[in-house]
Amino acid sequence: YSKTYYQRCLIICDSVHVQWWKRPSGVAAVCLGLLCVLLLAGIIGLSVQYSNVSKNSSAAIDQLQTSYNTITKERDQLQTSYNNLTKERDQLQTSYNNMTKERDLLQTERDVLSGRLSNLKKTCPEGWQKLESSWYFLSTETKTWEKSRQDCLERGADLVIIKSDKEKVSE
Incomplete structure (x- = not known):
């Protein structure tokens, strides 16, 4: 080369x-x-x-x-x-x-x-009296207890049981 x-x-x-x-x-x-x-x-x-x-x-x-x-x-x-x-x-x-x-x-x-x-x-109905807040019917007739009670029931009431001196006085 x-x-x-x-x-x-x-x-x-x-x-x-x-x-x-x-x-x-x-x-x-x-x-x-x-x-x-x-x-x-x-x-x-x-x-x-x-x-x-x-x-x-x-x-x-x-x-x-x-x-x-x-x-x-x-x-x-x-x-x-x-x-x-x-x-x-x-x-x-x-x-x-x-x-x-x-x-x-x-x-x-x-x-x-x-x-x-x-x-x-x-x-006030005839024959009824008012005492405080209650009405009472005073009957002049004499009846037995049963007849008296029946009369009261027919009037729309019942027989009263007296509890106070005021109720006794109004009799």
Whole structure:
């Protein structure tokens, strides 16, 4: 070999060996290699993340389902309580209405009786005397106890049992 050939070979080998990164194919190969490494790291990271998220999601879904079931039961219990309270309210309203009617009826009866009492106080039936809050009929006839009692019952009264000195005096 000649010296020139040897020098050329050194120059070619030297330029190939030292300048591989300056060539477009060398730069592209390095970039593709780096991209592959980054892509592989990303896929591994996403896989780990997906696995964790999947586990957490399952637990979260179970918790949500449990919460939903609990809330549904509570809602049903509240609905039952509401229905019961509505029934009780309706029963109380019916009782109130009945009591109001009874009160009105009793007030009417009271007014009627009060009017009758007023009339009785104003007019004293013949032969009757008033002593405090009681009325007494003084009979001049002599009868047996049984006949006297029957006469009193027919008048809407009963035989008196004298309990006080005032009753004795009014005889």
